[in-house]
Amino acid sequence: MPGPATMSPPATEQPVTIVTGASRGIGLAIAIALGADRHRLLLVARDEARLAVAAEVVARTGAAVATAALDLRAADAPAAAIAAATRHFGVPTAVVNNAGTAPSDKVENTTPAMLREAIDLHVGAPLQFARLLAPAMKAAGHGCLLHLASTAGLRGHAFTAAYTAAKHGMVGLARALHAELRPAGLDVYAVCPGFVDSDITRAAAAAIAARGRTTAEQAMVRMAAQNRIGRMHRPDEVAAAVAGLLRDRPPGCVLDLDRDEPAFVD
Numbered sequence: 001m002p003g004p005a006t007m008s009p010p011a012t013e014q015p016v017t018i019v020t021g022a023s024r025g026i027g028l029a030i031a032i033a034l035g036a037d038r039h040r041l042l043l044v045a046r047d048e049a050r051l052a053v054a055a056e057v058v059a060r061t062g063a064a065v066a067t068a069a070l071d072l073r074a075a076d077a078p079a080a081a082i083a084a085a086t087r088h089f090g091v092p093t094a095v096v097n098n099a100g101t102a103p104s105d106k107v108e109n110t111t112p113a114m115l116r117e118a119i120d121l122h123v124g125a126p127l128q129f130a131r132l133l134a135p136a137m138k139a140a141g142h143g144c145l146l147h148l149a150s151t152a153g154l155r156g157h158a159f160t161a162a163y164t165a166a167k168h169g170m171v172g173l174a175r176a177l178h179a180e181l182r183p184a185g186l187d188v189y190a191v192c193p194g195f196v197d198s199d200i201t202r203a204a205a206a207a208i209a210a211r212g213r214t215t216a217e218q219a220m221v222r223m224a225a226q227n228r229i230g231r232m233h234r235p236d237e238v239a240a241a242v243a244g245l246l247r248d249r250p251p252g253c254v255l256d257l258d259r260d261e262p263a264f265v266d
């Protein structure tokens with residue numbers, strides 16, 4: 001496995017940012033928001049065909065955009081993403097760890113393999129990005145590692161044991177990295193929305209409906225009701241919060257979006 005990346009401070013003002021899970025949903029909205037803020041972007045997801053959406057990001061923002069089709073459950077995928085970003089634009093100055101799946105089932109159906117996959121994706125990949133980029137970011141005196149976590153990283157939601165455990169791990173990792181790397185000038189965030197209207201949520205609603213007690217529409221309404229804000233978040237709202245953190249770099253770490261006024265809950 002390649003060792004840590006090394007770099008001098010970036011030669012230009014334009015950040016080089018990896019956005020994982022950027023082919024749809026929240027990640028695509030984040031790519032569009034960051035493209036509008038003049039980030040140079042490497043978009044990562046597994047399905048190469050869906051990454052053709054990069055053309056939409058370019059058309060809407062004029063940003064420089066490249067893609068890498070990678071499965072981030074593999075331990076060497078973050079190194080491959082960093083290598084691709086470096087080849088196209090220079091060593092990354094920020095990573096938005098957004099790629100995710102949301103396994104949902106009763107605890108008696110939650111297997112060790114489901115937990116392992118969730119941990120690999122939501123905790124393992126962000127740790128690898130941090131491990132590989134921390135030396136270069138510390139040398140530069142700046143850099144940002146952002147985790148798209150969830151209120152499932154702050155509280156418990158029923159039927160999501162593997163996902164909730166992984167998201168708590170993701171928030172815990174952000175807190176540890178913040179404590180370690182903030183003194184070196186790096187910013188580490190965990191952004192925690194409640195249920196968001198995206199493919200993950202619609203798939204979960206369809207799965208609930210398939211069990212036969214309710215319709216997918218009713219399941220969506222019930223999920224929205226679990227949010228403290230009383231409705232689904234929209235991907236563009238989450239993306240605006242992420243872009244604001246990358247722009248303004250406030251000193252907190254864990255941002256709870258499921259409030260009338262989003263607030264740090266470190």
Ligand SMILES: NC(=O)c1ccc[n+]([C@@H]2O[C@H](COP(=O)([O-])OP(=O)(O)OC[C@H]3O[C@@H](n4cnc5c(N)ncnc54)[C@H](OP(=O)(O)O)[C@@H]3O)[C@@H](O)[C@H]2O)c1
Pocket residue numbers: 020021022023024025026027044045046047048050070071072073097098099100101102121148149150151192193194195196197198199200201
């Ligand atoms: N939707 C919600 O209610 C909600 C609420 C709170 C937090 N979140 C978090 O927000 C993030 C984005 O969720 P979303 O709702 O936008 O989901 P989504 O619409 O299903 O998009 C998920 C993205 O992640 C990619 N991805 C999934 N597994 C991957 C893997 N192993 N390697 C690389 N890429 C992978 C997908 O592309 P491929 O399938 O092609 O790989 C896709 O681009 C997730 O971390 C999720 O946990 C979501």
